[in-house]
Amino acid sequence: MPAKFLPDLDLTQRMPELNPPNPPSIDTIPLDRCWCGSDSFQPFNDDYRICERCGTLLCRFKPSEGDLGGSDDGDLYSKEYWLAHQTEGLHQPTVVERARSDLSERCLYWLRTLLKYKQPPARVLEIGCAHGGFVATMKAAGFDAEGVELSPWVIDFAKRTFDINVLQGPLDTSSVAPGSLDVIALFDVLEHLTDPSVAINEYRQLLKPDGILLIQTPCWRPNQTYEEMLSNKAPFLHQLMPLEHLFLFTEASVVEFLTGCGFAHIAFEPALFSIYDMFLIASPAQLRPAETEAIERAVNDAASTKLIIPMLDLYAREEALSKERLMLLDQHFETVKVMTKLEADAKNIIDAFFAKDNELRLKDEELRLKEVELQARYEDARARDLQLRSKDEELRSKQQVISEVNRVNEELTVNLQEALHPTPKKVVTMGKHVIKYGILSRLRMVRAKISWRRHL
Numbered sequence: 001m002p003a004k005f006l007p008d009l010d011l012t013q014r015m016p017e018l019n020p021p022n023p024p025s026i027d028t029i030p031l032d033r034c035w036c037g038s039d040s041f042q043p044f045n046d047d048y049r050i051c052e053r054c055g056t057l058l059c060r061f062k063p064s065e066g067d068l069g070g071s072d073d074g075d076l077y078s079k080e081y082w083l084a085h086q087t088e089g090l091h092q093p094t095v096v097e098r099a100r101s102d103l104s105e106r107c108l109y110w111l112r113t114l115l116k117y118k119q120p121p122a123r124v125l126e127i128g129c130a131h132g133g134f135v136a137t138m139k140a141a142g143f144d145a146e147g148v149e150l151s152p153w154v155i156d157f158a159k160r161t162f163d164i165n166v167l168q169g170p171l172d173t174s175s176v177a178p179g180s181l182d183v184i185a186l187f188d189v190l191e192h193l194t195d196p197s198v199a200i201n202e203y204r205q206l207l208k209p210d211g212i213l214l215i216q217t218p219c220w221r222p223n224q225t226y227e228e229m230l231s232n233k234a235p236f237l238h239q240l241m242p243l244e245h246l247f248l249f250t251e252a253s254v255v256e257f258l259t260g261c262g263f264a265h266i267a268f269e270p271a272l273f274s275i276y277d278m279f280l281i282a283s284p285a286q287l288r289p290a291e292t293e294a295i296e297r298a299v300n301d302a303a304s305t306k307l308i309i310p311m312l313d314l315y316a317r318e319e320a321l322s323k324e325r326l327m328l329l330d331q332h333f334e335t336v337k338v339m340t341k342l343e344a345d346a347k348n349i350i351d352a353f354f355a356k357d358n359e360l361r362l363k364d365e366e367l368r369l370k371e372v373e374l375q376a377r378y379e380d381a382r383a384r385d386l387q388l389r390s391k392d393e394e395l396r397s398k399q400q401v402i403s404e405v406n407r408v409n410e411e412l413t414v415n416l417q418e419a420l421h422p423t424p425k426k427v428v429t430m431g432k433h434v435i436k437y438g439i440l441s442r443l444r445m446v447r448a449k450i451s452w453r454r455h456l
């Protein structure tokens, strides 16, 4: 086997819920041939292989027929299977709790689809009816319904809980008249059958020519390797239950399988858990879905109580609310996603703003320091300017003094020249001045004498 199909993974540690506890010590035999007859397989994991011809996922081993059920002492589908194995192994509620919770959930979901294809009065056998809740629901809707189970304990529990008839399995098909059943329901059963071809062919003999099979079974979608499923935590991993789930069909392989068993007409309906299940109706005859009015009329005519239609109404309302809730949750998650992105964008913008602000502050500080430096330089230049002005002023006044001195010198020089070399005109002028000043002096003296005498 190629190494990539034997990963060194500790499933118990990584996904402990995937490993149900070991079933009771039962005899196993290799499952070395697919329902389609092929014995060519591709490896998948340690417990399963893929049929190369039809694509069905097969368990490598199956329990021996004698250990399947019929007693509660060590058989695979015994009392233990319905109690401890459900809680500890599959993390599901026990069959006792499910006897209540399934009635308002999957039983109504299944009934609605059953009514679409077959209306009461009609005879139904549910193979693997567990607590019997669906048999009771069908009876309430007017069907003549019975169940089949393997564990004597769960048969007794179903009878006591719902007052229904449950046959001991494995079903002795000779105990049911051929062509007497309108419906055989197999919910989470097909994948458990050790030889599905034998079983389904026998069931077809029990159905009327237009009878139907109602099947819910895991839907194997072979688009991922086991390793990819592990890394994606694929919900389908929970359907890998060695020795319990023996044949995991694809949509194509289940069609091929049922067609080969004489069910030429097949319709897929939405599965309740569509993420890992499929839900289908198969018949040898043409399927004729009924209108709502015909369904309600048939139920109200056949049912002993008038509770079923209002319960289906209630279920439809609850389903619509659930869908709306899921839609709102999707919108909420979308809003949260957008908000988270906006928050991240806003944080980036704020971070960028603060980074820019810091940068500007640093530049501002740098500019302030430069301004202080320039101011100091300016003060220094101003002081120097004042100093130069003062020196300039000093020089100017010195220059003035020098100019005055030069002017006086020049004047003196001229006067001296004139004194040394007087012209006749100047001599006359000077004479005139002398005479004038002499006469004036004489007059001032006379006036002074007159004034003095008067005073005496």
Ligand SMILES: [Zn+2]
Binding pocket: 034, 035, 036, 037, 038, 051, 052, 053, 054, 055, 056
């Ligand atoms: Zn096959």
